[in-house]
Amino acid sequence: MNREVEIKLEVLDDSLLSRLSEFRLHRARHFEDNLLFDRVDELKSKSQVLRLRRAGDDWFVTYKGPASYSSTGIKSRDEIETKVADGLMMQAIWEQLGFQVVFRYQKYRTIYRTQDVWIMDDETPIGHFIELEGEASAIESVRKDLGLQEQPAILESYVGLFKLRRKAHAGPYMVF
Numbered sequence: 001m002n003r004e005v006e007i008k009l010e011v012l013d014d015s016l017l018s019r020l021s022e023f024r025l026h027r028a029r030h031f032e033d034n035l036l037f038d039r040v041d042e043l044k045s046k047s048q049v050l051r052l053r054r055a056g057d058d059w060f061v062t063y064k065g066p067a068s069y070s071s072t073g074i075k076s077r078d079e080i081e082t083k084v085a086d087g088l089m090m091q092a093i094w095e096q097l098g099f100q101v102v103f104r105y106q107k108y109r110t111i112y113r114t115q116d117v118w119i120m121d122d123e124t125p126i127g128h129f130i131e132l133e134g135e136a137s138a139i140e141s142v143r144k145d146l147g148l149q150e151q152p153a154i155l156e157s158y159v160g161l162f163k164l165r166r167k168a169h170a171g172p173y174m175v176f
Contacts, residue, residue, distance in 0.1 A: 023112035059087030073153020
């Protein structure tokens with residue numbers, strides 16, 4: 001089991017995006033479609049997440065445990081992720097076990113890499129965000145390099161952000 005350590009920040013200034021080009025491009029801009037599954041709020045009540053993600057032609061299954069936050073907004077939680085050959089079959093298996101899709105969200109993601117930190121540039125229907133993932137001290141260093149040390153971290157998940165920001169006429173999912 002791995003420990004995910006990350007911070008989410010909103011892109012408030014487009015000049016930030018040009019600074020990202022200073023980092024090594026790991027994966028070019030690509031479309032991601034994410035499905036969150038639960039069974040009668042069984043996982044939600046335990047602050048756990050079960051996700052099926054399609055990123056290009058690849059499928060990933062992810063479990064995330066309950067999160068804790070540092071005073072600077074860095075989130076930490078257990079995470080298990082693996083690539084699967086057929087995401088639609090994985091979805092069919094989960095549905096046979098009583099799991100249902102409870103939320104769907106889409107984004108365009110570009111991934112950059114420093115020696116110690118993954119930088120995810122996420123364009124979503126509700127805003128533009130970056131996530132920095134790595135060891136807490138390395139995250140804070142990159143955050144400072146990007147001039148974001150004073151910007152408050154976003155503690156909400158994409159589900160929480162969608163509920164806060166969606167327009168009255170929007171559907172139940174965060175999709176383009």
